[in-house]
Amino acid sequence: MDVDVVARVLSTLPEDDDHPYRTGPWRPQTTEWRADDLDVAGEIPADLDGVYLRNTENPVHPAIERYHPFDGDGMVHVIGFRDGRAFYRNRFIRTDGFLAEAEARKPLWAGLAERPSLSLRDGWGARGGLKDSSSTDVVVHAGVALTSFYQCGDLYRLDPLTLETLGKAEWHGDFPYACGVSAHTKVDPRTGELLFFNYGTDEPYMHYGVVSADDRLTHYVDVPLPGPRLPHDMAFTENYAILNDCPMFWDPELLKRGRHAARFHPDIPLRIGVIPRTGSKVQWFEAAPTYVLHWVNAYEEGDEIVLDGFFQEDPEPKDVGDGGHYQRMFRFLALDRMKTKLHRWRLNLKTGRCREERLTDSVTEFGVLNSRYGGVGYRYAYAATGVEGWFLFDGVTRHDLVTGEEETYKLPPNVYGSEPAMAPRLGSAAEDDGYLITLTTDMNDDRSECLIFDAARPADGPLARVRLPERVSSGTHATWAPGDSIPGWRTAESPERAVGLG
Numbered sequence: 001m002d003v004d005v006v007a008r009v010l011s012t013l014p015e016d017d018d019h020p021y022r023t024g025p026w027r028p029q030t031t032e033w034r035a036d037d038l039d040v041a042g043e044i045p046a047d048l049d050g051v052y053l054r055n056t057e058n059p060v061h062p063a064i065e066r067y068h069p070f071d072g073d074g075m076v077h078v079i080g081f082r083d084g085r086a087f088y089r090n091r092f093i094r095t096d097g098f099l100a101e102a103e104a105r106k107p108l109w110a111g112l113a114e115r116p117s118l119s120l121r122d123g124w125g126a127r128g129g130l131k132d133s134s135s136t137d138v139v140v141h142a143g144v145a146l147t148s149f150y151q152c153g154d155l156y157r158l159d160p161l162t163l164e165t166l167g168k169a170e171w172h173g174d175f176p177y178a179c180g181v182s183a184h185t186k187v188d189p190r191t192g193e194l195l196f197f198n199y200g201t202d203e204p205y206m207h208y209g210v211v212s213a214d215d216r217l218t219h220y221v222d223v224p225l226p227g228p229r230l231p232h233d234m235a236f237t238e239n240y241a242i243l244n245d246c247p248m249f250w251d252p253e254l255l256k257r258g259r260h261a262a263r264f265h266p267d268i269p270l271r272i273g274v275i276p277r278t279g280s281k282v283q284w285f286e287a288a289p290t291y292v293l294h295w296v297n298a299y300e301e302g303d304e305i306v307l308d309g310f311f312q313e314d315p316e317p318k319d320v321g322d323g324g325h326y327q328r329m330f331r332f333l334a335l336d337r338m339k340t341k342l343h344r345w346r347l348n349l350k351t352g353r354c355r356e357e358r359l360t361d362s363v364t365e366f367g368v369l370n371s372r373y374g375g376v377g378y379r380y381a382y383a384a385t386g387v388e389g390w391f392l393f394d395g396v397t398r399h400d401l402v403t404g405e406e407e408t409y410k411l412p413p414n415v416y417g418s419e420p421a422m423a424p425r426l427g428s429a430a431e432d433d434g435y436l437i438t439l440t441t442d443m444n445d446d447r448s449e450c451l452i453f454d455a456a457r458p459a460d461g462p463l464a465r466v467r468l469p470e471r472v473s474s475g476t477h478a479t480w481a482p483g484d485s486i487p488g489w490r491t492a493e494s495p496e497r498a499v500g501l502g
C-alpha cells in the first residue's frame with residue numbers, strides 16, 4: 001500500500017468521551033488519507049470498475065449540550081477499483097458549517113436533540129437553526145458526487161475521485177435556496193436527470209423538482225401538504241415521481257412553541273403521492289399507517305405503480321427499559337426495534353386504490369439495487385441487517401422479489417458494515433451479474449476493509465477484502481458510480497490525474 005496522510009483535522013471532542021455514537025465503532029476519524037495499491041486478501045475482480053462512495057456523520061466537536069448521532073460533520077470515503085487494483089481517499093466535506101466551526105474551534109449550532117435557540121448563528125434545515133453538515137447521503141450526477149443533508153440544505157459538489165469539495169450546486173442560479181434540498185435525490189440512469197424534493201415548516205410544506213443531465217433546473221413545483229411533514233426519501237418510475245406524507249410529524253401544538261417533537265399518529269394513513277415527472281398535479285393514495293425511511297425502487301406495470309420500501313411495524317418504539325441511557329434514548333435507530341420489513345405497495349392510477357403486502361418477515365433496511373434498474377421492473381434488492389438495539393449493520397441480505405428467496409451473509413461478531421452497493425460487472429447483461437460492496441468497521445482487529453461479494457451469492461462470503469489504512473467510523477449511506485460515469489476515469493494513469501472536471 002502506498003499511503004500518505006493528507007491532513008489532520010483538529011478535534012475538540014473530550015478525551016474521556018463516553019457517547020456510544022462517538023466512540024467504539026462510531027469513533028470518528030480526524031485523519032484524511034491518500035492510499036493507492038491497497039493490500040488485498042483474495043483478488044479484486046478485473047471487471048469491477050468504478051467507485052464505492054460512502055458518506056456519514058463524523059463529528060469533530062461535541063454538541064453544545066446533547067449530541068444526536070445525526071449531528072456530526074459529513075465525511076466521505078471513496079474506494080475505487082480499476083484493473084484489479086484499489087485506491088482509497090477520505091475527506092471531510094468542507095461545508096460552511098464545518099469551516100466556521102474549524103475557525104471557532106467549537107460547536108456553533110444546536111443539534112437535533114437540542115433547543116434551536118442554543119445556536120450561536122443562523123442555521124439551516126427544515127426546522128431551522130441546524131448545521132448543514134451534508135452528512136446523510138451521496139449520489140453521482142453529471143460526473144460529480146453530490147452530498148446532502150436529511151433536514152434539507154445545500155448539495156455539496158465533490159470530485160468523485162479526490163473528494164475535494166468543489167463548492168455547492170447552483171444550477172445556474174436556480175437552486176432553491178429558501179428550502180434547500182432533502183437527502184435522497186435520485187438519478188435516473190436512462191435520462192441522467194436528478195429528481196429531488198424538499199420540505200419545511202412553511203406552506204406548501206414540500207416541493208418537487210428535476211435537474212437535467214447538464215445540471216439545469218428544468219422543473220420545480222409546489223407539493224401542498226396538510227402541514228409540516230418529515231419525509232426522508234422518494235422514488236421514481238419512467239414517467240412518475242413518488243413522494244410521501246407519512247403520519248410521523250412534529251407535534252403541531254409543541255411546534256407553535258418552537259419545540260420539534262416528532263410523533264407517530266397511528267390513526268392517520270400513510271399517503272403516497274404520484275406526480276408526473278414534469279407535471280404539477282399529485283394523485284394521492286392512502287395506505288396503512290407507518291413511517292417509511294427508505295424506498296428501494298418503483299416501476300410501472302399496466303395501470304399500476306409498484307413501489308417497494310421498508311414498512312416500519314413500530315415507528316415509535318416504546319422505552320421498555322432495555323439497555324443503558326443512550327441505548328434507550330436512541331432506540332428508534334435500531335432496525336429490530338422499528339421492525340423494518342420489505343413491503344410492496346401497488347398504486348392503481350385508474351381506481352386510485354392502493355393494495356399492499358409484506359414481502360418478507362425478515363428485518364432489513366437500507367435497500368439498494370443494480371441502479372440500471374432504477375425506475376423499471378427489477379428482481380433483486382440487497383439490504384443491510386441490523387444489530388439488536390443499536391444503529392449498526394451486521395450483514396447483508398439478497399432479496400429475490402420474484403421467488404421470495406433470500407440469503408444473508410452475517411459479518412463476524414463485532415464487525416459492522418455500511419449500506420451495501422451493487423456494482424454491475426463490466427459488460428454484464430443480467431441484473432444480478434455484478435458485485436456487492438460494503439465497508440466494515442472491525443472492532444476485533446481495529447481495522448476497516450472493503451468487502452467484495454458476488455452479488456448472486458453473497459452468503460458464500462467475500463471474494464476479496466481490501467484493507468484501508470485506518471479503521472473508519474461505522475456508517476450508512478453509500479453509492480456505486482461506474483467508471484464510465486466519471487470524467488477522465490479510463491484515460492487517467494492514476495486517480496489523482498483523472499481530476500479535471502470542467
Ligand SMILES: [Fe+2]
Binds near residue numbers: 136232
Ligand atoms: Fe436515508
